[in-house]
Amino acid sequence: MTAKLQAGPRAKGLPRLEDAIEYGAARQWALDLRDDLADVRRGIVGLDQVDRGAVLFGPPGTGKALLAQMLGEACGIPTVVASMGEFFATTSGYLDSVIKAQRKVFEEARSKAPSFLFLDEINALPNIDKLGDRGRDWWLPVILDFYTLLDGAMSDRDGVIVIGATNRLEDINPALLRPGRLERAIYVGPPDAAGLERIMRHHLAGDLTGEDLGPLALIGSNVGATGAIVMEQVRAARRRARRAGRSMLLEDLMVQIVSEDDRSVEDLRRTALHEAGHVVAGLVQDVGAVKTVSILSTGASGGNVSFDERSLAYSTREHLDAMIVTLLAGRAAEQLVLDVPSQGAGGAADSDLGRATQLMTSIFTATGLGGSLLFRAPFDRAHELLVVDPELRRQVEKGLADLYDRAVDLLRRHKGVLLAVADALIEKRFLTGEQVKKVVERFPLDPPTLS
Structure with a gap:
């Protein structure tokens, strides 16, 4: 029935x-x-x-x-x-x-x-x-x-x-x-900043009703926070306030989202320069609007930048090159200003160097944009060919070296805005896209090279 x-x-x-x-x-x-x-x-x-x-x-x-x-x-x-x-x-x-x-x-x-x-x-x-x-x-x-x-x-x-x-x-x-x-x-993926803020409000119930949770939600969205993580953060914030014998403060929630930062002044400046390098290179090349940039310690990393990037599906060679330059620009900023880069650009497959290497390899093996129409591997597996193909390794290494030089040159021409963004990061630790825009608009930028 x-x-x-x-x-x-x-x-x-x-x-x-x-x-x-x-x-x-x-x-x-x-x-x-x-x-x-x-x-x-x-x-x-x-x-x-x-x-x-x-x-x-x-x-x-x-x-x-x-x-x-x-x-x-x-x-x-x-x-x-x-x-x-x-x-x-x-x-x-x-x-x-x-x-x-x-x-x-x-x-x-x-x-x-x-x-x-x-x-x-x-x-x-x-x-x-x-x-x-x-x-x-x-x-x-x-x-x-x-x-x-x-x-x-x-x-x-x-x-x-x-x-x-x-x-x-x-x-x-x-x-x-x-x-x-x-x-x-x-x-069903991690929520964006607006979604995280709604989740925070739900779990907070009547607490922090007059506080602006937007910046904390932006920080959480940058590191892929989920609803389950937010629930635990609110629970821990309540516990902190309860043990202090008072009502919950915004600081109670903030310390659950932002890890205690014991980095030296020198390390913070290096981090700020690194992230500012990504910002400036991305803006000059029109990779996408900056959504947020942070040097807050979140447990996952010491800093990050999020762009409103266009889809890779319709990327030209020029756009892929610009993305790689933007990835390499963090290391380039360290070298330009501090003379010596750190290992912060590498160390993992999803690091700046890991992603730049994967993109460059895919240009020659998967996209038809590297001088050959031969398809050799899917995008996410193209880098595996580097182990067995010395000639491909040479092409990829030369391509990365050329674009790294381009990143250094781009930042040298825009050193003033690079330092200004880095200074703003050191002062505030976290900048929204609008805050970045206000810093950058005081400086002339080269016209974008991408259509």
């Missing part, structure tokens, strides 16, 4: 889906689903016109389970929450008990229909196409039974909408995402 969709009571304590701007496109999908279910209640459309399910994917702590619960609240129907790991942790682990556990969860969702069934860690179900001989006899019945349950929930149209979640979409069997099953994958 097909369940009749009726609006149920709204739960308490959850954020409103309508306000959850931190979820971006995932929020819009959820709102559309809410409206579709409302149309079903009004008899405008049937359940066959509504999404049968989806997989929410993204980094840990981004609130995938919370989004599913907010969706249930917004629709006024219950959400049954489970995880694939529970099928093992709450049973003996034998084949029959695991199968019974997953059947029980689906049956619970049917008994509460209309409902959402949220299955976390759905990637724990192995990809049936990649099963080896070892364990195949055990896993195959579990996987096929899950598919049968999923197909039953979908095809019976009994009012159960299944939402899976994973941190590793690449581990999901494509069979789960085909039409009629979970159908689509929806990214």
Whole structure:
């Protein structure tokens, strides 16, 4: 029997889906689903016109389970929450008990229909196409039974909408995402500054009502803070205030977001020059508007710059070169002003040198913009060829050296604005795009070379 969709009571304590701007496109999908279910209640459309399910994917702590619960609240129907790991942790682990556990969860969702069934860690179900001989006899019945349950929930149209979640979409069997099953994958990533500020307000409740949280939200967004991280930061800030025997202050929250900084004056100046180098090179070459620049110690790094960058999909060789120059300009600024650069530009694959090397390698191997139309490797694996191809290493090294010289020359011509941005960073430690603009507008810049 097909369940009749009726609006149920709204739960308490959850954020409103309508306000959850931190979820971006995932929020819009959820709102559309809410409206579709409302149309079903009004008899405008049937359940066959509504999404049968989806997989929410993204980094840990981004609130995938919370989004599913907010969706249930917004629709006024219950959400049954489970995880694939529970099928093992709450049973003996034998084949029959695991199968019974997953059947029980689906049956619970049917008994509460209309409902959402949220299955976390759905990637724990192995990809049936990649099963080896070892364990195949055990896993195959579990996987096929899950598919049968999923197909039953979908095809019976009994009012159960299944939402899976994973941190590793690449581990999901494509069979789960085909039409009629979970159908689509929806990214849930770290929130932007506006989203983080909303999350802070939610967890702060009535605390810090008169304080401007914007700068702290910008800092958090720079380092990829998630809703889970913000929740812990607010909890720790409350603890700090409680132990001091007073109400919470903005400083209590700030010290949770910004690590204690024990760098010397010399190291802070080097860091400021490094980040200012990125800023000036990016602005002169029109890589993108500066969103924020910081030399605050956040635990992840001693400083960073965020640009509103254009998509790489339509980049010309000139634009890729400009991006590399901007990456190298941090080291170049240290060399220009302090005579000796530090190792701060390197040390990791996502460092300035790591990213510049990957970009330069991809020019010769993946983009068709390095003098050859031969495609040799995907963008994210192009650098692997450096290990086995001496001639490619020579091309990449020469290309990087030439663009590094360009970065030094660019900053030499704009040394005044470089020092001004560095001084502003030393004074304030964190600058918004508007603050950078006010510093830079006092100096003439070369006209952008990019279209």
